[in-house]
Amino acid sequence: MRTAYPSEEEVTTAGPLQPDVSYGLFARERIVAERGFNRWLIPPCALAIHLCIGMAYGFSVFWLPLSQALGIAAPLACPEEMSLLGRLFTTQCDWKIADLGWMYTLFFVLLGSSAALFGGWLEKAGPRKAGVIAALCWCGGLVVSALGIKLHQLWLLWLGSGVIGGIGLGLGYISPVSTLIKWFPDRRGMATGMAIMGFGGGAMIGSPLAALLMAHFRTSASVGVLETFLVMAGIYFVFMMVGAFGYRVPPSGWQPAGWQSPAGTKRMITNGHVHLSEAHKTPQFWLIWAVLCLNVSAGIGVIGMASPMLQEIFGGNLIHRPDLGFAALDPVQRGAIAGIAAGFAALLSLFNIGGRFFWSTLSDKIGRKTAYLVFFLLGIILYAAAPTFAHMGSRTLFVGALCIIVSMYGGGFALAPAYLADMFGTQFVGAIHGRLLTAWSTAGIIGPVVVNYIREINKAAGVPDDRLYDVTLYVLAGFLVLGLLCNALIKPVAEHRFMDVGTGPGAHETSVAGDLSHGIGRGGLTPTAALAWMLVILPLLWGVAKTLESAIRLFQ
Structure with a gap:
């Protein structure tokens, strides 16, 4: 069956569109867009989250420093006969890069499985709640990993960045998808492309940033990864929370003015x-x-x-x-x-x-x-x-x-x-x-x-x-x-x-009639939208510049 929209009279008597403050701060019903909301504010929110979690692609920048976290100048090798279980808990020797690489595997196993497991819940809970939990998991995972470095416990790195962070990856990756598609039914591909582009671009920003931070924090007693994890967790948490709280969902039945x-x-x-x-x-x-x-x-x-x-x-x-x-x-x-x-x-x-x-x-x-x-x-x-x-x-x-x-x-x-x-x-x-x-x-x-x-x-x-x-x-x-x-x-x-x-989900939300847009979604590149875009585009341009510095060597 096809969706039936209410009449103009029904909408007029329903009163103005505005968030229902009787719901909790993270509820889906709380973030239904008001009249005058500009839909071009949504892609920067998605990018703010994807540019942060996309650092998963660039985690290999940490492998070599972490492999000599105790030896500092060179790895302090474990005995050849030591088992993987022993290496998970040892405090006497450095970790192997192959063992650290399991974090990378866990990232994408947990990304796919958590996205599949929690996707139905996300549709009901809304993108704000999912974005906040993604921020807590991804950034909290970095903090747990920092503790693992402090205590020199490999299992804490696997648990922190690999498992907890991997769940954050899954929730963060899919959190904007449904929302963007509903806001841009006329440009579905472009809208999702902008967000998912951010996941690919996260490592372009995060890898050179991590290298700069590790160089800054490196001392004769530290390779600088612990401090880098904490700083990046703080930066990412701010960006992801701004993105999550910027999300809005359109009222049920909404569509852009004049669009068929x-x-x-x-x-x-x-x-x-x-x-x-x-x-x-x-x-x-x-x-x-x-x-x-x-x-x-x-x-x-x-x-x-x-x-x-x-x-x-x-x-x-x-x-x-x-x-x-x-x-x-x-x-x-x-x-x-x-x-x-x-x-x-x-x-x-x-x-x-x-x-x-x-x-x-x-x-x-x-x-x-x-x-x-x-x-x-x-x-x-x-x-x-x-x-x-x-x-x-x-x-x-x-x-x-x-x-x-x-x-x-x-x-x-x-x-x-x-x-x-x-x-x-x-x-x-x-x-x-x-x-x-x-x-x-x-x-x-x-x-x-x-x-x-x-x-x-x-x-x-x-x-x-x-x-x-x-x-x-x-x-x-x-x-x-x-x-x-x-x-x-x-x-x-x-x-x-x-x-x-x-x-x-969302079927009970206020519907709109007439041209089905009712003044929602318009605005284009307003000063507020321009500022939101600048906050995500500038870091991305910095990452592109750093990448081009490396790529240009290929043709010299």
Whole structure:
């Protein structure tokens, strides 16, 4: 059934739209937008949260300092016979980087699982409460990790940043999705792209900031990570709380002035709403799940091996010594190309972020299904051509191909919430998106395992360094062929899956009539909106500048 809106007379007698202060400070009903609210204040709130939790991508900046937290100048090695359980509790020797890396794994396992578990609750509780809890978990996790450094207990780092912080990641990641889609039904892709771009950009800001803070706090008795965790926890908490308290939800039935829903067009956009309990029973959910999983598996495999891939394929070419393969380089030369490869990784991060906004915005014009069609067709061509570019010795073509591939990896994340809203409606899209993120967790295992496993087989078989990744790239192209087929099978959701009127979260909130906007959502770039945008854009621009400093070395 389709939503029925109240008459103009019913709205007029209902009185002015304003928050109901009888509800608690964090209640969803408390944050229903008033007349005159500017919807362009919502994306900066989402960015404020995503730019903070996005530091999860940049946590590797802490591994080396933490691996010598006791030795300071060099790691104080544990006995070889010490078990993992012993290393979790020891205070006598330094942690291994491999053991610290489990925090990174926990981040994304907990992100996907907590998003899936708490997505339904978020739709009822609203984005403010979810944002506040995300801030408490993410920043509280950093504080617990700081305590772990103080007591030299690895299990506290796993619990703090890994588990507690991972839950904060999941809640923070999905907290703005449903709200943004409801505020921007006319620009769903662009709105979610702006927020999810922030998650990709968080490491661009956080990594150089962490490096500066560790350098400032480093002494003969400390590597500076403990103090850095506490400072960053404080900064992040302020930004995330401002973002959470800035959230507002539109009244039920609201839409932008003069906008007409494109439901029923060839872009498969519905006006109905599928309940959370029904969405995962549809073939459309699992086809979109497969589309996201395959796209991410291919992209994350490249990102995870970007630095060694460039070094092993091009070897001495990177330092103008084409006569030298990777194996023939001396330690000084390997150090030089490692720095250049770091610039390549930085460049990929820029395309990852830019792709989230570019492709999601373009999808508002061409449709989500068509955008994924472009991803897969173009991706198949580029993955298949990349080995040829490498054999030609063309660093520019190889790097360009991978940059475009990674832009589509990021774009796939940004398109997913809008694709779900098109197919299942907006009332439960945040919760449905939370469940879809299990595809990310799955891809995070598949992609790196495939890339690493094939590389090791080739290495053992004596394949030359500059051809180690040929088969890998062809296999990843095969992933995209499967994704192309899954995307082609997606059709509109069957009519019987949609809910009856008035059964979703927010259905009891005051509805509006007339042009269905009633003066809400207008305003554009007002002084208040400009200030809100400046507070998130300036740190992001600083991060971009720092990243470009590193990336420019690739072409020197």
